[in-house]
């Protein structure tokens with residue numbers, strides 16, 4: 493009976509944000525019979541993004557691979573590292589299982605359609621203020637006001653709508669140390685190869701992700717460590733190397749959460765009548781920048797917990813499922829991007845090893861496409877070390 497009372501208590505939910513987190517949460521709630529209103533200022537739009545979906549996402553949401561919407565299925569990848577004396581060349585190889593790349597307009601559109609079909613009311617409106625201190629919370633969007641029992645804040649990395657911190661709790665807002673700046677272009681053209689390039693001791697990377705009718709080409713780097721002009725210059729150099737031009741291409745810039753471990757551990761995800769999902773909760777892999785899967789899955793978990801009358805279960809379920817994995821990524825990120833191994837940057841060594849060892853290439857591919865987690869990474873690295881070293885020695889001897 494107590495369970496039923498709690499279900500009744502959350503009969504109506506407002507979701508701010510119609511990206512992957514908000515759309516999936518709304519769909520899950522609407523399917524369970526909860527009344528949901530989703531507010532988004534743009535609805536289906538080309539949110540700055542690579543649009544890459546890993547095996548992790550495709551296994552959890554097979555419609556992203558099987559559905560009819562336009563997408564690019566990619567198996568060929570190329571990793572490169574370095575500049576000048578720290579250049580380690582390129583490692584190109586075929587992934588065991590593909591990645592799928594969407595334009596975000598298409599991806600957001602299809603997820604919003606699913607939410608709407610499940611019964612969610614989708615409203616194009618920009619929320620300007622939230623008040624969560626009375627029994628029915630209130631959201632203002634221009635002249636309109638919406639009220640509900642519970643607020644899901646899934647408004648992405650840049651939103652400023654967070655409810656105030658409760659006494660004794662850290663504030664839910666992220667610090668500048670928890671972000672990367674991203675810049676990029678949507679370049680007309682086609683390719684079958686996804687490319688990633690690391691720069692020595694640079695916390696971030698350059699990418700070129702092919703989509704059905706254009707490429708998303710960009711750079712991400714720690715917000716506090718990089719001036720936009722420096723990132724832009726590095727991006728232009730990368731475009732030149734790739735034989736691409738920013739002329740006629742559409743420029744974008746956005747923030748990408750890149751949380752520190754302590755942020756993931758301490759930041760509250762849930763208040764009395766509100767919860768955070770997706771980028772608003774900084775649920776992004778600090779090494780790869782993957783956030784779409786974590787946005788969708790956090791939205792789904794939150795929807796399940798709310799529909800079951802158990803909002804308090806959300807932080808625990810999220811941590812059990814992938815929060816601890818994101819904390820591992822956050823702890824490893826500084827060592828991966830800025831550390832040294834045998835006298836050279838770890839990223840340079842990674843590409844050198846990938847060039848010489850098929851086993852190492854496979855591991856890198858699995859890590860990148862979400863088939864290898866960080867929890868078991870060290871064990872796998874050690875287990876295959878003798879064979880990888882034999883391959884690397886053989887490769888260097890054969891190259892002499």
Ligand SMILES: Cc1cc2nc3c(=O)[nH]c(=O)nc-3n(C[C@H](O)[C@H](O)[C@H](O)COP(=O)(O)OP(=O)(O)OC[C@H]3O[C@@H](n4cnc5c(N)ncnc54)[C@H](O)[C@@H]3O)c2cc1C
Pocket residue numbers: 508509510511512513514531532533534535539540541542543544545617618619620646647648649651653674675676710746747748769770771772776781782783784785787
């Ligand atoms: C350049 C770049 C490249 C990336 N590449 C990848 C990639 O290849 N693969 C990957 O997995 N992840 C990638 N990410 C991360 C990924 O884009 C995000 O993790 C993901 O979009 C998070 O989804 P979300 O629903 O939490 O937020 P968002 O997708 O940001 O959605 C939030 C929505 O809320 C709306 N909104 C914001 N404020 C308000 C308001 N006040 N009122 C109403 N609506 C509001 C916004 O318009 C938006 O539609 C990338 C990120 C960046 C910046």
